[in-house]
Amino acid sequence: MEFTLICRFCKAPLAYSFVDLGMSPLANSFLRREKLYQKECFYPLHVFVCGECFLVQLSALLAPDQIFSDYAYFSSYSETWLKHAQDYVENMVERFGFDAGSQVIEIGSNDGYLLRYFKKMGVPVLGVEPAKNVAKVAQAANIPTMVKFFGLETAKDIIKEGIQADLLVANNVLAQAPELNDFVHGLKILLKPHGIVTIEVPHLVKLMDENQFDTIYHEHFSYFSFITLQRVFAEHGLIIFDVEQLPTHGGSLRLYGRHADDETKSITTSVEDLRGRELQAGLNLLETYATFAPRVQKTKRKLLEFLIQAKRSGKSIVGYGAPAKGNTLLNYCGIRSDFIDYTVDRSPHKQNHYLPGTHIPIYHPDRIKDTRPDYVLILPWNLKNEIMQLMQHIRQWGGRFVVPIPKVEVYA
Numbered sequence: 001m002e003f004t005l006i007c008r009f010c011k012a013p014l015a016y017s018f019v020d021l022g023m024s025p026l027a028n029s030f031l032r033r034e035k036l037y038q039k040e041c042f043y044p045l046h047v048f049v050c051g052e053c054f055l056v057q058l059s060a061l062l063a064p065d066q067i068f069s070d071y072a073y074f075s076s077y078s079e080t081w082l083k084h085a086q087d088y089v090e091n092m093v094e095r096f097g098f099d100a101g102s103q104v105i106e107i108g109s110n111d112g113y114l115l116r117y118f119k120k121m122g123v124p125v126l127g128v129e130p131a132k133n134v135a136k137v138a139q140a141a142n143i144p145t146m147v148k149f150f151g152l153e154t155a156k157d158i159i160k161e162g163i164q165a166d167l168l169v170a171n172n173v174l175a176q177a178p179e180l181n182d183f184v185h186g187l188k189i190l191l192k193p194h195g196i197v198t199i200e201v202p203h204l205v206k207l208m209d210e211n212q213f214d215t216i217y218h219e220h221f222s223y224f225s226f227i228t229l230q231r232v233f234a235e236h237g238l239i240i241f242d243v244e245q246l247p248t249h250g251g252s253l254r255l256y257g258r259h260a261d262d263e264t265k266s267i268t269t270s271v272e273d274l275r276g277r278e279l280q281a282g283l284n285l286l287e288t289y290a291t292f293a294p295r296v297q298k299t300k301r302k303l304l305e306f307l308i309q310a311k312r313s314g315k316s317i318v319g320y321g322a323p324a325k326g327n328t329l330l331n332y333c334g335i336r337s338d339f340i341d342y343t344v345d346r347s348p349h350k351q352n353h354y355l356p357g358t359h360i361p362i363y364h365p366d367r368i369k370d371t372r373p374d375y376v377l378i379l380p381w382n383l384k385n386e387i388m389q390l391m392q393h394i395r396q397w398g399g400r401f402v403v404p405i406p407k408v409e410v411y412a
């Protein structure tokens with residue numbers, strides 16, 4: 001029988017490959033020791049680009065509760081990230097004047113890392129978070145949190161309780177929505193007539209320009225250009241009236257959306273500027289997307305060349321961090337403990353576990369002081385400055401940092 005994948009937004013057949021990263025386990029499925037001796041599930045990590053709407057996407061053949069039920073990511077563990085959240089809250093309150101009479105709703109509210117800043121300023125908040133273990137942490141900190149996947153049904157449930165949003169926040173969740181149209185439809189109905197929705201999403205242009213193929217993993221179904229985002233929102237009666245480019249996650253967009261018929265907020269010039277730049281860069285042409293896979297393959301060869309050379313000269317290499325992106329990189333490149341002795345992570349939820357697929361052990365960062373490795377490979381390269389600062393003591397024994405993306409670089 002003929003089998004065709006279809007675009008999760010416009011339903012056109014998905015006929016064009018963007019990049020094939022092979023088979024990979026779920027990037028956040030860290031393993032306990034006893035699991036090392038059992039079978040492990042691997043799924044295809046093959047990304048396509050739609051020839052109609054240019055949405056870059058994984059096929060939606062995984063059930064979401066398989067992915068998110070015991071999600072190990074706790075936002076509060078990164079200081080850079082907390083600062084980003086705090087700055088955002090202060091900006092929003094200053095720019096739009098949210099106060100005790102406003103309602104903020106955050107989709108994918110994690111452990112309440114962001115809503116707590118609104119709460120501190122006296123603005124009523126509600127979080128929506130599908131991962132039970134993570135939502136519990138927020139509830140314990142008195143952040144009202146619904147344990148649910150977001151979509152049209154959840155939006156209706158919230159409205160039934162008499163709640164609608166003056167500010168609807170959806171940071172780093174749009175890419176994770178398996179049902180993209182259902183998700184954006186939910187945003188549309190949950191927003192008050194003059195409400196604002198802000199969305200942060202990794203920018204596909206940065207992913208392509210800076211070779212960030214490791215940010216592709218099963219939890220991320222969609223990879224957005226601005227022109228495609230405009231189209232998705234327009235389809236649901238929402239208009240993007242402002243856009244900012246942020247350094248987070250290697251380069252993200254912050255979109256400010258409103259109802260198409262709400263003319264109280266005019267469209268800034270940054271919207272047309274960014275659209276123009278993307279068209280200039282050819283993001284509406286399939287040829288542009290075809291250049292990505294060969295560059296990814298080249299990056300793999302370069303990283304392996306470095307590691308092989310280092311091992312040949314008797315050097316020891318360890319990792320820093322256990323982010324999802326590290327797991328894509330290591331699995332795609334086939335880097336196991338034959339190259340990397342171990343990695344470390346500040347999150348106690350990851351320590352004393354093993355990376356999925358590669359089975360590299362994860363320890364407390366102090367381990368690095370004890371074993372004095374020659375190289376520390378920084379897996380969360382988006383936090384490289386913070387990490388190099390934190391770990392500068394490796395220089396005492398001549399240790400050096402290695403950053404794999406956008407290209408292998410050694411920092412003495």
Ligand SMILES: [Zn+2]
Nearest residue numbers: 007010050053
């Ligand atoms: Zn499409």
